[in-house]
Structure formats: structure tokens, C-alpha cells
Amino acid sequence: MVNRESKQFAEPADRGPQPVQTGEPQAMSRARRDLLTRVRAMDEPASVDVLSRRCGQHPNTVREHLEALVTSGHLQRVPAAAPAGRGRPARLYRAAQQPVAPAAAAMLATVLAAQLGGRPDARAEGIAAGRAWASGLRHRGTPPAGGGQEHAPAAVRTHIATTLTETGFTVEPAAEDPTVLRLTRCPLLEAAREHPDVVCSVHLGLVQGLLDNAEDTETSARLLPFAASDACLLHLGARPRP
Numbered sequence: 001m002v003n004r005e006s007k008q009f010a011e012p013a014d015r016g017p018q019p020v021q022t023g024e025p026q027a028m029s030r031a032r033r034d035l036l037t038r039v040r041a042m043d044e045p046a047s048v049d050v051l052s053r054r055c056g057q058h059p060n061t062v063r064e065h066l067e068a069l070v071t072s073g074h075l076q077r078v079p080a081a082a083p084a085g086r087g088r089p090a091r092l093y094r095a096a097q098q099p100v101a102p103a104a105a106a107m108l109a110t111v112l113a114a115q116l117g118g119r120p121d122a123r124a125e126g127i128a129a130g131r132a133w134a135s136g137l138r139h140r141g142t143p144p145a146g147g148g149q150e151h152a153p154a155a156v157r158t159h160i161a162t163t164l165t166e167t168g169f170t171v172e173p174a175a176e177d178p179t180v181l182r183l184t185r186c187p188l189l190e191a192a193r194e195h196p197d198v199v200c201s202v203h204l205g206l207v208q209g210l211l212d213n214a215e216d217t218e219t220s221a222r223l224l225p226f227a228a229s230d231a232c233l234l235h236l237g238a239r240p241r242p
Contacts, residue, residue, distance in 0.1 A: 031057065074095070122197050137209075164181075168188075170185035181233075
């Protein structure tokens with residue numbers, strides 16, 4: 001459950017994630033366009049090091065191009081599995097699956113959230129809607145159940161991060177806490193700022209539903225909207241024992 005009252009969700013406009021941008025970069029260079037073509041041709045997300053070797057460019061140059069393509073909406077970051085030792089997990093990049101949050105969809109989300117927001121049980125209905133959304137994704141790459149190594153909490157967190165990325169979020173693991181995902185870009189940011197009790201509850205319900213799909217009864221989801229200056233924080237920790 002979200003551990004804040006609905007009235008506490010709204011935060012100053014300079015806090016939280018940024019909107020997704022899908023515009024064409026101005027005067028895309030040949031090197032950047034070549035890098036985008038290479039990423040689109042790859043079957044799996046690729047790291048900076050892999051792309052640097054294939055392009056013959058310095059990793060710092062490749063990283064700069066990749067981040068610009070993420071900002072423009074052409075690429076998406078995909079969090080890699082957490083490293084065995086200390087340190088931030090590597091960032092992987094892949095082509096964006098589809099344009100996210102077009103203006104008409106964002107407006108529709110705002111209108112629907114406004115209608116639902118006037119109800120006394122808006123948060124509960126939002127969570128139920130998110131769970132229904134996850135139910136429709138049940139057969140799309142859900143981690144196998146059964147308690148084996150492939151069903152470890154890290155694998156489930158990676159699956160959730162990947163699904164949120166496909167939905168339009170930019171997701172980054174928190175360097176200081178492997179159980180926290182930082183949502184630095186939101187596909188429905190304006191609707192979330194105006195009606196966080198609804199929109200953020202839908203997103204929380206989506207995550208809860210994804211945990212249900214994975215038959216993960218050990219992990220609890222807690223979403224803190226606009227908790228950081230540049231992100232919302234999604235906590236995926238151990239469920240408290242009764």
C-alpha cells in the first residue's frame with residue numbers, strides 16, 4: 001500500500017520524474033543515427049561497452065549518444081541484473097518499442113482520473129484498475145513460478161523494471177538500495193501531478209498485479225510518488241511477517 005495519505009501525494013512541480021519526450025533530436029549526427037540503427041538491429045539490450053566496440057567509438061562518446069536517444073524517446077534503458085559485488089548495475093539500452101504517452105492518450109488519462117478522483121474510494125479503484133492491467137499482461141514474459149533460482153526476488157524485480165520500461169517509464173536501480181527502483185520519467189506525468197491519488201494508485205496496482213502474475217508472495221510493493229527531486233521511488237522489499 002502507498003503509505004501516504006491522498007492529500008500528501010501532490011508535490012511541488014519541480015520534484016519527481018520528468019515527462020517522456022518523443023521528439024526527433026535536432027540535427028541528429030551520422031554517428032548517432034548509426035548507433036540508433038545498430039541498437040534497433042540487435043535482438044537483446046546492449047551495454048555501452050558492447051556498443052562501443054561495435055561502433056569503434058570511446059565509451060564516453062557512446063554513452064552520451066545513448067542518453068540523448070533515451071531523452072528523445074528513441075531508446076529505452078533496461079536495468080541489468082544486479083552485480084554479484086558492490087556497485088551500480090550496468091545500464092542496457094534497446095530500441096523503444098512504441099511511442100509512449102501521445103497527447104491524446106495523456107489527455108484521456110487526465111480526464112478519466114479526474115472523474116474517478118471525486119469518488120471516496122478512488123485509490124482502491126485505481127489499484128484495482130492497475131491489477132486488471134497486469135492481468136492482461138499475464139502471458140507476456142512473466143517469470144516462471146516454482147521457487148527456483150529463476151524466481152529469485154532479483155529476477156522478479158528485473159521483470160517489473162522491464163515491464164515498466166515497456167509501459168513508458170524510465171527505470172533505474174537505486175545505487176544505495178537494490179530493493180528500490182527509481183522512476184525518473186513517467187509517461188503520464190501531468191495526469192499524475194493533477195490526480196496522484198488515482199494515477200499513482202493505478203501504477204502501484206500494476207506492480208502488485210505483476211507480483212501476483214509471478215506468484216511472488218514474499219515481495220511487497222510500496223510506491224512513493226515524487227519522493228525524490230528527480231524520481232518517484234518504488235520499494236520492492238520483503239513482505240512483513242504476520
